[in-house]
Amino acid sequence: MKRKKQIKSLILGVLTFVVVIGFAFPFLWMLLASFKTQAQIMSTDHFFLFKPTGQNYANVFSEYDFLKFILNSFIVAAGSTIGSLLLGLPAAYAIARFRLQGLGLVILIARIIPGITFLIPWFILFSQLGMVDTYSSLILSHMLVGLPFIIWVMISFFEGLPTEIEQSGLIDGCTPTQVFLKIVLPISGPGIITSSLLSFIFSWNNFMFSIILAGDKTRTLPVAVFNFMSYSEINWGALMAAACIITLPVLIIALVAQRFIVSGLAAGAVKG
Structure with missing residues (x-):
């Protein structure tokens, strides 16, 4: 029996190692390539042994004004x-407490529909309103992804909260709005942090809406990275450096907030 457990543990360890290497290799290649010259990147003889250079990162910030793109993406x-939190939290709470399954189904359908379906109507609408190349159009379009996600994460989280806590607040003289703001939201911290962080990451990495609705003033990081690829050549060094810059904030968020993300998703998956 003990030997079988050891064999199973060994097999599991080997499989885990293979999976981790498979997922980590592209990131390792990206990181190493960001410190190589174009010739070193194209050569298979310089994968690990090469003289690193920071010129790619210098070019990204000096020639392509990447600080502006970082600010645009953050905004x-x-x-x-x-915006998704302001609309999604009350909506999720109402759906959870009043059992509005029909409304929840509509929101789920909106989340399932591919974003490209909204792209042409969205572009025509914002063109008529003169809102192309504005932060407002990009924020509203990215909410098409973030808002349904926040609602669906928080519905299951609110359903798992005991109603006795809210009833005690009403008995103490609070209005339903005060119960929501002063009692429900403070104890829903893990779910709110989880949904907001994942919504932020979705928006940070969004390319489709930005390539159509963004212009010179509001160009975001994914679109800026796309500009490193031209018809005749791909600047691999600068492209990999820019990709590392885009990945770094998301990686930091994931490492710092992983405890909140795991606890928030786990709490939202359990109904009391």
């Missing part, structure tokens, strides 16, 4: 996340 991601 759009933060704005869409805040």
Whole structure:
């Protein structure tokens, strides 16, 4: 019996190692390539042994004004996340407490429909309103992804909260709005943090809406990275450096907030 457990543990360890290597290899290649010259990247003889250079990162910030793109992405991601929270939290609470399954189904359908379906109507609408190349159009379009996600995460979380806590607040003289703001939201911290962080990451990495609705003033990071690829050549060094810059904030968020993400998703998956 003990030997069988050891064999199973060994097999599990080997499989885990293979999976981790498979997922980690592209990130390792990206990181190493960001410190290589174009010739070193194209050569198979310089994968690990090469003289690193920081010129790619210097070019990204000096020639492509990447600080502007970082600021644009942060404004759009933060704005869409805040807007989705302001609308999504009350909506999720109402659906959970009043059992509005029909409304929840509509929101689920909106989440399932591919975003490209909304792209042409969205572009025509914003063109008629003169809102193309504005932060407002990008924030509203990114909320198409973030808002349904926040609602669906928080519905199951609110359903798992004991109603006795809310009833005690009503007995103490609180209005339903005060119960929601002063009692429900403070104890829903893990779910709110989880949904807001994932919504922020979705918006940060969104390419489809930005390539159509963003212009020179509001161009975000994924679109800026796309510009490193031309018809005749791909600047692999600068492209990999830019990809590392885009990945770094998301990686930091994931490492710092992983405890909240895991606890929030687990709490939202359990109904009391």
